[in-house]
Amino acid sequence: MAASLCSGGLVAVPTETVYGLAAAIDNPDACRHIFAVKQRPPNDPLIVHVADFEDIRSIAEIPPVLEKLAAKFWPGPFTVILPRKTCVSDIITSGLNSVAVRIPAHPVMQAILRACRTPLAAPSANPFGYISPTRPEHVLESLGGKIPFIVDGGPCSIGIESTILDLTDPTRPTLLRPGGITILEMEKILGQKVHQLSTETAANSSPEQTIGIKAPGMLSRHYSPRKPLKLFLGEPPMEAIEDEQCAILLLKPMPMPPKNTRAQLEILSTDGSLETVAQNLFHALRKLDNSPATRLFAQVPDPKGIGLALLDRLNRAAKA
Ligand code: TXA
Ligand code: MG
Numbered sequence: 001m002a003a004s005l006c007s008g009g010l011v012a013v014p015t016e017t018v019y020g021l022a023a024a025i026d027n028p029d030a031c032r033h034i035f036a037v038k039q040r041p042p043n044d045p046l047i048v049h050v051a052d053f054e055d056i057r058s059i060a061e062i063p064p065v066l067e068k069l070a071a072k073f074w075p076g077p078f079t080v081i082l083p084r085k086t087c088v089s090d091i092i093t094s095g096l097n098s099v100a101v102r103i104p105a106h107p108v109m110q111a112i113l114r115a116c117r118t119p120l121a122a123p124s125a126n127p128f129g130y131i132s133p134t135r136p137e138h139v140l141e142s143l144g145g146k147i148p149f150i151v152d153g154g155p156c157s158i159g160i161e162s163t164i165l166d167l168t169d170p171t172r173p174t175l176l177r178p179g180g181i182t183i184l185e186m187e188k189i190l191g192q193k194v195h196q197l198s199t200e201t202a203a204n205s206s207p208e209q210t211i212g213i214k215a216p217g218m219l220s221r222h223y224s225p226r227k228p229l230k231l232f233l234g235e236p237p238m239e240a241i242e243d244e245q246c247a248i249l250l251l252k253p254m255p256m257p258p259k260n261t262r263a264q265l266e267i268l269s270t271d272g273s274l275e276t277v278a279q280n281l282f283h284a285l286r287k288l289d290n291s292p293a294t295r296l297f298a299q300v301p302d303p304k305g306i307g308l309a310l311l312d313r314l315n316r317a318a319k320a
Contacts, residue, residue: 002115004149010034012125012139013112014153015104017077017162017180018132018282019139020049020122021147022112025059031091031121037146040128045094046121047079047162048101051113059088059119060099063170065190072189075105077158077180081166092121098168108153124161125150131223131289131317134159134282141286159279160309165194178309180278222316223282225289229296229318236263240297247293249284251277251301264293274306281310285317 001011005022008030013022021038023030025048035042050056053070060082069080084099093099104110113120124132125139133139134156144150163179165186174195175183183194230240238258240246246263252272257265266284269276288296298314301307 001112001149001151005030005112005116005120006118009149010037010147011112012133012136012143012147012150013109013120013122014106014136014151014156015049015109015122016106016156017104017158017160018134018156019125019136019150019153020047020109020120021125021139021143022049022120022122024116025088025092025119025121028089028091031089034121034123035091037143038123038126038128040123042091043094044123044128045096045100046092046123048088048092048099048119048121049104049109049113050101050119051103051110053103055119056082056101058085060084060101063167065170065173066167068189069165069186070103073181073185074103075110076103077105077162078102079162079164079177079179081164081168081176083168098166100164102162106153106156108151112151129222129224131225131282131285132161134279138283138286155279155283157279159281159283160306160313163309178312180306180309182305182308184305221319223285223313224317224319225285225296227289227294227296228320229285229298229314231298231300231314231318233300236297236299240295243295245292245294247288247291247296249281249288249296249298251299263297264288264291274301274310277301278306278310281313 005024008027011022013020079100079102081098088099126132136150136152139150158180163181164177166174166176186194236248241261244262248263249266253267268280301310303311
């Protein structure tokens, strides 16, 4: 694997969040190839993965506040946006003066990074806009034939993408994407407020303008099944329950499913644990997208803890 990466190949790699499509950062052609394989627009920059904290020094400026966050959250499902150094290719950063960096925890990914001895740029290993892969068979299904290697590291233990925190202005840490690490956890370590783009956009610029600059690629419909998906809070709508063409994603089993249930029910956890829901969400969405059902419904969680990230992914997945 490492030899393939070092000679400019792309390799699908396991991480604890989702599978990534990796290329060595010192090979701009390989990085460009990632965009072609994923059909990803060039203005949507990639995350750079490193094995150790020290590896970050060669690619980004490290603000003092990062040391505390790193001690708590790395290796793990946590990405930071930092001022970049000039050696990082514009292809990776989409020409921005910042770079996204993460130290993944998955032991296989750690071993690959150490064998390569170079940081790896890796977006999620799915076609742009489709559901992220959390098992090797998902990568095979979507990108098989387009890449030479998929490393099987088993199902991802977190199941949704990393939390992204913008630290380009360390006095104003800003959440760009909710994920496995929650706002509260970060605020506890930082001892200061974590700002959120969606609720705090400047009064005199449109939210789309502000978010467009800060978090490229995060506005559009994303994580989406091919079939129409509707969200609901609480009990599933009766029209869905009674329709055999419908499939319904539930956070946990219904205490008493109605007698006239004809829809396919897909249960994401036995007890409503949102960590378990996160582990299973993308697999279940793919499964239903490949099932005979023609319309999909999904129950939404409270936006607490990892629930905020789940709600974010479901909202984007359901966007028409
Ligand atoms: O868990 C994860 O983060 C996975 C695994 C493979 O590490 N990766 C992942 O990558 O989700 P991707 O490319 O699907 O999502 C990365 C997001 C994109 O929305 C991109 O726009 C944003 O990070 N991003 C990357 N560099 C950025 C930068 N310099 N400033 C702002 N946003 C950036
Ligand atoms: Mg992605």
